[in-house]
Each structure stands twice: as structure tokens, then as C-alpha cells.
Amino acid sequence: xxxxxxxxxxxxxxxxxxxxxxxxxxxxxxxxxxxxxxxxxxxxxxxxxxxxxxxxxxxxxxxxxxxxxxxxxxxxxxxxxxxxxxxxxxxxxxxxxxxxxxxxxxxxxxxxxxxxxxxxxxxxxxxxxxxxxxxxxxxxxxxxxxxxxxxxxxxxxxxxxxxxxxxxxxxxxxxxxxxxxxxxxxxxxxxxxxxxxxxxxxxxxxxxxxxxxxxxxxxxxxxxxxxxxxxxxxxxxxxxxxxxxxxxxxxxxxxxxxxxxxxxxxxxxxxxxxxxxxxxxxxxxxxxxxxxxx
Numbered sequence: 001x002x003x004x005x006x007x008x009x010x011x012x013x014x015x016x017x018x019x020x021x022x023x024x025x026x027x028x029x030x031x032x033x034x035x036x037x038x039x040x041x042x043x044x045x046x047x048x049x050x051x052x053x054x055x056x057x058x059x060x061x062x063x064x065x066x067x068x069x070x071x072x073x074x075x076x077x078x079x080x081x082x083x084x085x086x087x088x089x090x091x092x093x094x095x096x097x098x099x100x101x102x103x104x105x106x107x108x109x110x111x112x113x114x115x116x117x118x119x120x121x122x123x124x125x126x127x128x129x130x131x132x133x134x135x136x137x138x139x140x141x142x143x144x145x146x147x148x149x150x151x152x153x154x155x156x157x158x159x160x161x162x163x164x165x166x167x168x169x170x171x172x173x174x175x176x177x178x179x180x181x182x183x184x185x186x187x188x189x190x191x192x193x194x195x196x197x198x199x200x201x202x203x204x205x206x207x208x209x210x211x212x213x214x215x216x217x218x219x220x221x222x223x224x225x226x227x228x229x230x231x232x233x234x235x236x237x238x239x240x241x242x243x244x245x246x247x248x249x250x251x252x253x254x255x256x257x258x259x260x261x262x263x264x265x266x267x268x269x270x271x272x273x274x275x276x277x278x279x280x281x282x283x284x285x286x287x288x289x290x291x292x293x294x
Contacts, residue, residue, distance in 0.1 A: 001028040001036060003257050009241045010258075011234035017227045017242070022187040024244040024254070033249040037077065040256040045081035047263055052086055052116035053271045058177045059263070060113060061255075062124040065184030066222060067212050068194035070248045071122050074184070078256045079120070088113060091122040100141055104128045105168055115176060124181075125168070126229055129161050133225045134218055162232040169238040178263070179238040182255055183230060184245035188219055 003026060028036070051057055063071045079087050090111045099107045105125055113119030132138045136153045147153060173179055195216075198208040215222075234240040241258055245251045263269075273279070 001026050001032055003253070006254055006257055006261075009243060009254065011230055011240040011242060012236075014231055015227075015242070017185065017223055017230075020185055020242045020244075022185050022190065022244050023246040024250050025247050026250060026253070028250075030249055033253050037249070037253050037256055040253070040260050041078055041081045043260050044078075044256060044263075045083070047260070047269075048082050048086045048118060050271055051118075051269055052083075054269045055116045055272075056176055057266070057269060058113040058115050059118045059259075060172070060177050060179050061118065061120045061259070062126070062179070062181040063120065063122055063184065064124055064126050064130070064182070064226070065245060066186050066191060066219075067215060068191050068198075069184035069186045069245050070251060071184060073248060074252050074255060075120055075122060077252050078259075079118070082118065086116075087118040087120065089120040089122060092124065092127060095141070100143070104142060105164065109168070112172060112177060125165060126181075126233075129158060129165070129229050130222065130225050133158060134221050159232075162229070165233055166235060166238075169233070169235070173237040178266070180259060180262070181234070181238060181240045182258075183226060183240060183242050184251060185242050186245040188216075190246040191216065 005024075005026075026033070051059070063074065065071055075089055088111075092107070095104075095107065105128075108121070108125040111119065111121070136150045139147060139153055140150070147157075169179055195208065195212060198204040230240045230242070241254075243251050243254045274282075
């Protein structure tokens with residue numbers, strides 16, 4: 001299985017989503033992909049123990065994608081071997097009344113992972129330049145000074161938001177949060193097939209909403225907004241990765257592999273050494289416990 005092509009998924013310059021593929025299998029069978037993921041997530045789980053003991057970094061994983069892109073199942077499969085206390089998942093829905101009384105980044109800031117932990121944002125702060133851009137009327141609920149109608153929401157408004165998001169991510173990376181941003185790049189045809197499965201399988205019916213079809217009609221608009229947002233906010237300290245998402249098993253291996261390959265470069269993340277005095281007395285502690293035997 002050749003995973004070397006994963007390096008090309010990173011956005012390090014201007015790109016067009018239409019030029020990026022939506023399917024990848026790494027010339028591997030489903031069984032091979034499943035085994036590879038099992039190996040990588042074990043490494044990630046061990047790393048989570050180490051980063052917790054080290055206590056100076058946290059890791060934030062941001063997942064974005066169209067409906068049915070596979071975010072939920074990816075989270076379930078990639079983080080299966082983590083200590084449940086070591087990873088916290090936040091799924092951001094429509095802002096609550098309380099959240100709307102603060103600036104749009106507030107609810108994301110307070111959900112950031114603590115040092116030593118992994119945090120996963122299932123839909124992220126980028127919803128504020130994606131769904132709100134496709135539906136600018138949603139901005140009116142934020143009650144922003146100077147914004148009296150949708151007509152006031154111009155390109156300068158969005159450019160300021162891109163700058164604010166870049167500043168936010170720069171701040172948190174400067175203070176110890178390692179940021180990964182993944183766009184699960186799904187084809188429109190694959191989404192159609194997945195929506196049909198939700199309708200055809202009774203146990204999947206609950207996942208379907210008529211609103212899914214209304215949003216699907218805006219596919220091209222969403223793609224344009226994703227493209228601009230990714231191009232304007234993929235930075236060395238917080239890069240975007242465009243993950244082919246038509247093959248769920250390969251997408252999971254891609255995300256897990258990128259996480260592992262990047263995180264193991266942090267050579268300073270190590271388990272702390274025991275205090276010299278404790279280390280000097282280890283034999284006495286062992287002797288004390290041995291005496292209790294029987």
C-alpha cells in the first residue's frame with residue numbers, strides 16, 4: 001500500500017477543488033485499508049498517552065465536508081483506540097441564544113482541547129464563512145454593529161472574517177495547540193448515492209432530512225465557498241488537507257496517517273522523567289510493596 005501520495009493532499013498554494021480528486025483507494029483492498037487503520041490508530045492512541053503526560057500541547061482536528069461526507073464514522077473509527085478521557089468531540093449546530101450573545105468564535109474558543117488532550121470539531125468555526133455565506137441572512141441573528149441588512153454583508157466582511165480566523169488559529173498554535181484541518185472532498189454523485197441509502201435502509205432513515213435536498217441544490221455555491229475559504233486560510237501553522245472522501249475506508253486511513261506522520265515529528269513530546277529523588281528511592285518503594293505480599 002503506497003501512502004506517499006498523501007503529501008499531495010496538503011494545501012500549500014492556490015488550488016481549485018475541481019482539480020482535486022474525490023476517490024482514492026491506494027491500490028488496496030478494504031481489508032488492507034482496515035488493517036492499516038488499525039495499526040495507525042494504535043500508534044495514535046499511544047501518542048495520546050504521551051502527550052497527556054507531557055502536558056504542554058493539545059491537538060485540534062477540524063473536520064468539514066458536505067452532508068454525508070463521512071465525518072461521524074471517521075471520528076468513530078480513527079479515535080477508537082484513544083483513552084475516552086483523552087479526546088473530546090464537539091459537533092457545532094445552529095448557534096444557541098447564549099452563543100449568539102457573543103462573537104462568532106466564542107463558542108469555538110471555549111471548546112478548545114485542554115493541554116494533553118485531543119479535540120475534534122465536527123463542523124467547525126468555518127461554518128461562519130461557509131453556511132452563513134451561502135445563507136447570509138443567518139448573519140443577521142448575530143446582531144453585529146453596522147450590519148443592518150444582508151446588503152451590508154459584502155466581500156470586505158468575509159475578508160475580515162478570514163483574517164479573524166487566521167488570527168485565531170495563529171494565536172492558539174503559538175500557545176501550544178497543534179491544528180489539523182481536513183476537508184472531506186465528496187463528489188456530488190457519491191452524495192446522491194449515500195442519500196439514497198439513507199432512504200432505502202430503514203435503520204438509516206432517521207439521518208435523512210428534506211433539508212438535505214435543498215442544500216444539495218446549492219452544491220456549486222458551497223464548493224465555491226469552500227474553495228475560497230481553504231485558499232485563504234491554509235497556513236503553515238494550520239494547514240488544510242483535501243481528503244478524497246468517496247471511499248470512506250481510504251479517507252479514514254488518510255486522516256489517521258497525516259495525523260501520525262505530522263505528530264511524530266514533535267520530538268520534544270516525551271513522557272516526563274521522574275524527579276531525581278523519587279527515582280533514587282525506587283528500590284525502596286519496590287521493597288515496601290514486596291513486603292506486603294501475602
